[in-house]
Amino acid sequence: MSRAAPLPELFASMLRIRRIEEAIARRYPEGEMRCPVHFCIGQEAVPAAVCGQLARADRVFSGHRSHGHYLAKGGDLVAMLAELYGRETGCARGRGGSQHLIDLDAGFVASAPILAGTIPIAVGAALSATWRRSRSVSVVFFGDGATEEGAFHESMNFAAARRLPVLFVCENNAYSVHSPMAGRQPAGRRIADMGKAYAMPAAHADGNDVAAVWRTAAEALARVRGGDGPCLLEFETYRWLEHCGPNPDDALGYRASEEVDGWRARCPIERLRREGVPGEAQERALEAKFAAEIEAAFAAARAAPMPDPRDLGAFVHPGRG
Ligand SMILES: Cc1ncc(C[n+]2csc(CCOP(=O)(O)OP(=O)(O)O)c2C)c(N)n1
DSSP states (O other): OOOOOOHHHHHHHHHHHHHHHHHHHHHGGGSOOOSOOOOOTTOTHHHHHHHTTOOTTSEEEEOSSOHHHHHHTTOOHHHHHHHHTTOTTSTTTTSSOTTSOOBGGGTEEEEOSSTTTHHHHHHHHHHHHHHTTOOOOEEEEEETGGGGSHHHHHHHHHHHHTTOOEEEEEEEOSEETTEEGGGTSOTTOOSTTHHHHTTOOEEEEETTOHHHHHHHHHHHHHHHHTTSOOEEEEEEOOOOSOSSSSSOOGGGSSSOHHHHHHHHTTOHHHHHHHTTOSOHHHHHHHHHHHHHHHHHHHHHHHHSOOOOGGGTTTTSOOOOO
16 A cells, blocks of 8 residues: 655645746746746646655656656756756756756756657666666656657557556646647547557546545556556646746637636645645745745855856767868
């Protein structure tokens, strides 16, 4: 039996991600963070509940919308912010920005913006874990759009054929940039249904219900850890802000304001608050703790040096020039 969802801890994890992203969104218009930034505000339940039950040795991979996964897995906040500010002390030495987060000490191996690009890498890490007889599992997060890439299907097939310890986690927020699911995938088929094509157990749950995400992920992780091969999970959720950037985007017209409002009313953090978790006094204490942590982290990140221009070519493939 897996342990019951630790709701106060999950609340704290979601609130921390939310407050960090809000702070990034507030400062982004200053123009000092020069990288594109994809916010996960509204989607925090999935990173909190999935990463909240991983060991440090388990390896997490993500895509362009990766702050939540990095933070929930224990990625260093100052190094993440320094990366957004292009600093030498950034987690990718300031060369990558928001879409190239990494913290190997925390088991957050990679995020990259090529859709589905980290899915085969997660599968490769799982293959290597089996060769090394390590008990660590690979967990890869991706959006609904990534399931339309060949790399997703090749990875599902190979992982299933080799019974590799991989948890595939799809955060289905109903849009790929501005294209709704209805225009891109067959009506009536869930993403979780694709597991069947690969003889892979799959499950689907409300991605804004952190307890449901916890339970669903716990069952799947038990299978994956038990050597039964990979699982596919689909969580329905919703991004509140524009695809890329810190602003709301209802005015663009590709999604109705009523739809956005409906999902805002299903805020995963507010949902727990309504259930009395964690309680007013605890929440006030968390707010104070996170506010201090975030302010100090921004100050440390901004005080860090820029890379030396003479190193511009370092870490770049030399090519054939
Ligand atoms: C191979 C590839 N094709 C297209 C893009 C451009 N692109 C960036 S994000 C995105 C949509 C991603 O949608 P989804 O996977 O559902 O994730 P979400 O942004 O909704 O979290 C696209 C098409 C890309 N980065 N990589």
